[in-house]
Amino acid sequence: MRATPAVVMGHGGGGAMSAELVEHLFLPAYGSAAAAELGDSAVLTVGDGTRLAFSTDSFVVKPMFFPGGSIGDLAVNGTVNDLAMSGATPLFMSSAFILQEGTALTDLGRIAQDMGAAARAAGVRLVTGDTKVVDSGSGDGVYINTSGIGVIPAGVDIGPRRAAPGDAVLISGDIGVHGVAVMSCRDGLGFGTTVESDTAALHGLVAAMLATGADVHVLRDPTRGGVAASLNEIATASRVGVELIERDLPVPDTVRDACSLLGLDPLQVANEGKLIAIVPADSADRVLAALTEHPLGRGARRIGTCVTGHPGMVVARTGLGGTRVVGLPVGEQLPRIC
Amino acid sequence: MRATPAVVMGHGGGGAMSAELVEHLFLPAYGSAAAAELGDSAVLTVGDGTRLAFSTDSFVVKPMFFPGGSIGDLAVNGTVNDLAMSGATPLFMSSAFILQEGTALTDLGRIAQDMGAAARAAGVRLVTGDTKVVDSGSGDGVYINTSGIGVIPAGVDIGPRRAAPGDAVLISGDIGVHGVAVMSCRDGLGFGTTVESDTAALHGLVAAMLATGADVHVLRDPTRGGVAASLNEIATASRVGVELIERDLPVPDTVRDACSLLGLDPLQVANEGKLIAIVPADSADRVLAALTEHPLGRGARRIGTCVTGHPGMVVARTGLGGTRVVGLPVGEQLPRIC
CATH class of the missing domain: 3.30.1330.10 (PurM-like, N-terminal domain)
Structure with missing residues (x-):
């Protein structure tokens, strides 16, 4: 006898299972009442x-x-x-x-x-x-x-389909902090150092970027599923590849240590006060300068590039000169993180 | 030792305790970030x-x-x-x-x-x-x-503060049906006859009323807390009294019987497909006609009048010629009804 298919924690993880639930259950059920x-x-x-x-x-x-x-x-x-x-x-x-x-x-x-x-x-x-x-x-x-x-102010056109080959991929600061902060106070988990959540409102940071006059293509706050989930969704929606340089990822030591302990990839851990910005290469420096001048963007840096190869896929160049695929998390690795 | 004050079911009932939670907890905590x-x-x-x-x-x-x-x-x-x-x-x-x-x-x-x-x-x-x-x-x-x-279309001004002495109080049909329908399928409760929820979208009925050109003062769908809670809120917001004629209240026999059994007042039982309309007396007939012509308003009738006496209070004239106060329900009589 086959068990009745049921909701599992992974359906709420913001990764592949969440996407499947929307695509295969909610959208068909809503029918023509749903937005595309x-x-x-x-x-x-x-x-x-x-x-x-x-x-x-x-x-x-x-x-x-x-x-x-x-x-x-x-x-x-x-x-x-x-x-x-x-x-x-x-x-x-x-x-x-x-x-x-x-x-x-x-x-x-x-x-x-x-x-x-x-x-x-x-x-x-x-x-x-x-x-x-x-x-x-x-x-x-x-x-x-x-x-x-x-x-939305007139003239602003930001959306997940607008990433183009050649665009720079920026992050506004350290990744994985919120997820580790919440995990650190769950039963029996302590990582020695206290990590504080990065929860913050980012609209001021966005305004600072738009004030540069740059044509910002895509913005995303990498919450559940982390940077990995956000970049995979953007790569799919824009039909571009994304190539990250692993050594450029801003991962604090505390996050790296906690992730080692829990067997997690910092790219898949939730953030609540960081954004990914995808901008034309020729405005990357200008936008980065605007980010780093803002209190919430001091740790901003460029972490990668959109490419024509492997559309819909995110890869990271490792320190050893190889590349690894950065997948969409399947289920839920850190339940009830937000 | 005094127990720590805690959330109880009544805080979710849509009555006096819900109102207190908003007034004494949420509004002070939100401070200037909250709307009045x-x-x-x-x-x-x-x-x-x-x-x-x-x-x-x-x-x-x-x-x-x-x-x-x-x-x-x-x-x-x-x-x-x-x-x-x-x-x-x-x-x-x-x-x-x-x-x-x-x-x-x-x-x-x-x-x-x-x-x-x-x-x-x-x-x-x-x-x-x-x-x-x-x-x-x-x-x-x-x-x-x-x-x-x-x-909101231009020229439309409907709100809980607009009830005025002399206004007619209309109801679009039978009351108490949703609450009884949900209760009837809970453990061990069956009332003989099946009562079906009245759940329906009422914007078409509103459009039909507005099409008469009447200056509709107040509209309210009496959900949690029923007609009693809605009219008490309106009486308080508009600083008028409301006088209901008890024999004019459309209470189906099934609802009356179930309420007797459960010790409930049908005026306090939830509806999900009915509306209260408060309109100037001289347009009451016109609005009633528009309601009764609509499939969702066939049982519409006038149930009372706004008065200058007892502002903030709702009373019902009973069949015996007396009056009784129709209070705001205090807690939750039918938990998890919506």
């Missing part, structure tokens, strides 16, 4: 041609408080960043809570305060909300959904 | 003055499938209705899932199909999404958040 892509954010035109970015994300991170932040910070910054990656100025946000009966009101209050502070810092207004409660045993503390609306 | 009200939907102005309605709702109904519908129908229709109650034409929707590990993919597929069908019927597009998975034991099947964006 159900991506991290949608671009909508309303009224006189105003272009809106619209995005949604649910947060189930465990534990709810971790070094450097909380589920409240993530819930605001995550949606701000999804909007910012289409070049939008984030303006409005909803907050919807699913609370487990028995959750301490002091914890909920701390989380809501973190959300308020993050929203003020990002200049977005929390305008509508909802609260549901599930019985004890049917939930796990606090789950938060935020959805956001931003306005 | 965190209502069911917000009205936002973008671009050249286009007015958007923006709404969010999470759905945790148990069981996920019930007579007349599923969590998928509710998730689409609920957000469509929140938008429609500000007079907006619903256009775009997000769908975010929190799935429990082990949920059958066939169940998830049925739910997604229901969402697609409901979205097509309502003319909204599902444009962006998210999926998270929580470990078995940390969730309960499928939780869905939908957020929606609609455009």
